[in-house]
Amino acid sequence: MVPRADRPGQDRGEEKRRGERCRHARPRAAGEVGEYEGEQGRRDSQRRPGDENDGQKPPFEPECAQDRPAEEAAADQPEGGVNRRAPIQGGSHRRRFASRAKSRLRCASAYHPPVRIDSSTRAIVTGASRGIGRATAKALAARGARVGLLARGREGLEALAAELPPSAAGDHVVLPADIGRRREVERAVERFTKRAGGLDLLVANAGIAHYGRFIDVDLVRAEEMVRVNVLGTLHSVRAGLDPMLAARRGHIVVISSGAGFRAFPHAAVYGGTKAFDRGFAEALRHELAGSGVGVTTVFPGEIETDLHAHERDLLPDWRKNEAELAPEAVAERIVAAVEADSRRVNVPRIVGLLGLDGVAPRFVDLLLARIRGRGAAARLD
Numbered sequence: 001m002v003p004r005a006d007r008p009g010q011d012r013g014e015e016k017r018r019g020e021r022c023r024h025a026r027p028r029a030a031g032e033v034g035e036y037e038g039e040q041g042r043r044d045s046q047r048r049p050g051d052e053n054d055g056q057k058p059p060f061e062p063e064c065a066q067d068r069p070a071e072e073a074a075a076d077q078p079e080g081g082v083n084r085r086a087p088i089q090g091g092s093h094r095r096r097f098a099s100r101a102k103s104r105l106r107c108a109s110a111y112h113p114p115v116r117i118d119s120s121t122r123a124i125v126t127g128a129s130r131g132i133g134r135a136t137a138k139a140l141a142a143r144g145a146r147v148g149l150l151a152r153g154r155e156g157l158e159a160l161a162a163e164l165p166p167s168a169a170g171d172h173v174v175l176p177a178d179i180g181r182r183r184e185v186e187r188a189v190e191r192f193t194k195r196a197g198g199l200d201l202l203v204a205n206a207g208i209a210h211y212g213r214f215i216d217v218d219l220v221r222a223e224e225m226v227r228v229n230v231l232g233t234l235h236s237v238r239a240g241l242d243p244m245l246a247a248r249r250g251h252i253v254v255i256s257s258g259a260g261f262r263a264f265p266h267a268a269v270y271g272g273t274k275a276f277d278r279g280f281a282e283a284l285r286h287e288l289a290g291s292g293v294g295v296t297t298v299f300p301g302e303i304e305t306d307l308h309a310h311e312r313d314l315l316p317d318w319r320k321n322e323a324e325l326a327p328e329a330v331a332e333r334i335v336a337a338v339e340a341d342s343r344r345v346n347v348p349r350i351v352g353l354l355g356l357d358g359v360a361p362r363f364v365d366l367l368l369a370r371i372r373g374r375g376a377a378a379r380l381d
């Protein structure tokens with residue numbers, strides 16, 4: 001048996017010590033510019049020997065997780081969290097195989113340490129005045145972050161800003177804006193970014209719901225749902241991406257819904273808007289690989305907020321659930337997901353079962369009919 005270190009290409013540690021790059025990272029052609037680099041990147045990749053910063057990786061050079069010493073990778077992890085970036089040492093063949101496969105995948109998408117939530121974090125939360133947005137703003141501020149609070153009602157936001165623990169990075173910023181109006185959102189994000197000197201996290205949470213049979217739904221209300229839940233998400237994410245891409249670092253959280261996996265009767269338009277949020281965020285996560293910006297999609301189930309306060313009497317039977325979760329539970333999972341750069345968060349976890357709808361719709365219908373009654377799945381064919 002040839003000792004591991006003598007096998008060609010096997011001892012990644014040796015290559016690391018020699019300062020070579022991992023074989024998984026694709027070498028760049030001379031003058032090649034990364035997709036998100038823009039002018040700065042163009043300048044970086046045109047560096048000549050002897051230039052300032054010569055010998056260092058350009059900021060957008062894909063970096064392999066295996067290139068990083070284990071201690072450095074461990075330092076990127078939140079306290080008490082699982083270090084998903086650190087190379088696994090020893091263990092069974094299966095674990096080693098899984099670890100190699102994972103690190104190859106990481107190499108393909110280029111490594112960037114996740115955003116941490118602390119006193120250096122600058123975050124905007126949309127729909128911050130109530131419910132999940134309010135709980136998220138509080139959770140972020142409790143960790144020291146400076147928060148931009150966006151919603152339509154100024155008074156609610158000012159009251160919340162006064163309630164939040166102060167951030168060492170500066171005052172929390174009240175950003176009254178209608179998420180459905182692009183210019184208002186752009187101005188709000190720009191204002192916060194200028195005051196805070198950048199943007200690390202954007203939580204696209206603002207949303208509305210109107211339930212009822214589609215044939216009975218007032219089309220003005222249906223359009224309003226599309227404007228807020230679809231265009232609002234699009235406007236806020238687009239505005240937030242500019243400063244993040246310029247800094248090559250950041251994280252976007254999009255709040256979809258369990259209804260984004262499997263839409264429910266009497267909520268056809270709402271479900272459609274949440275499916276948009278899911279598809280949009282999932283594509284974006286891949287599209288932004290290597291840009292330094294991560295994307296997490298959140299799928300809440302039934303949460304105790306005022307989302308349906310205006311229509312409690314219109315809620316269909318399957319939605320009349322006594323066991324709603326507190327919005328703080330969602331906020332807690334959002335903070336953890338940002339720090340782990342998670343792809344998706346299901347709150348409660350059982351909501352993930354609705355994701356099976358893509359491959360086994362009949363199974364999901366049967367399950368829903370059993371748990372929530374035939375109102376949730378009237379046709380079982």
Ligand SMILES: NC(=O)c1ccc[n+]([C@@H]2O[C@H](COP(=O)([O-])OP(=O)(O)OC[C@H]3O[C@@H](n4cnc5c(N)ncnc54)[C@H](OP(=O)(O)O)[C@@H]3O)[C@@H](O)[C@H]2O)c1
Binds near residue numbers: 127128129257300305
């Ligand atoms: N609660 C649930 O069971 C549940 C389940 C799944 C998904 N979700 C999703 O979670 C998100 C938050 O919902 P929630 O339950 O926390 O609702 P909520 O308590 O009603 O809060 C909604 C927030 O969005 C803001 N908002 C509404 N329209 C806006 C607009 N045009 N421009 C700017 N801000 C606007 C509201 O503030 P203003 O009215 O002051 O503007 C409020 O701060 C939504 O996207 C919702 O679809 C909720």
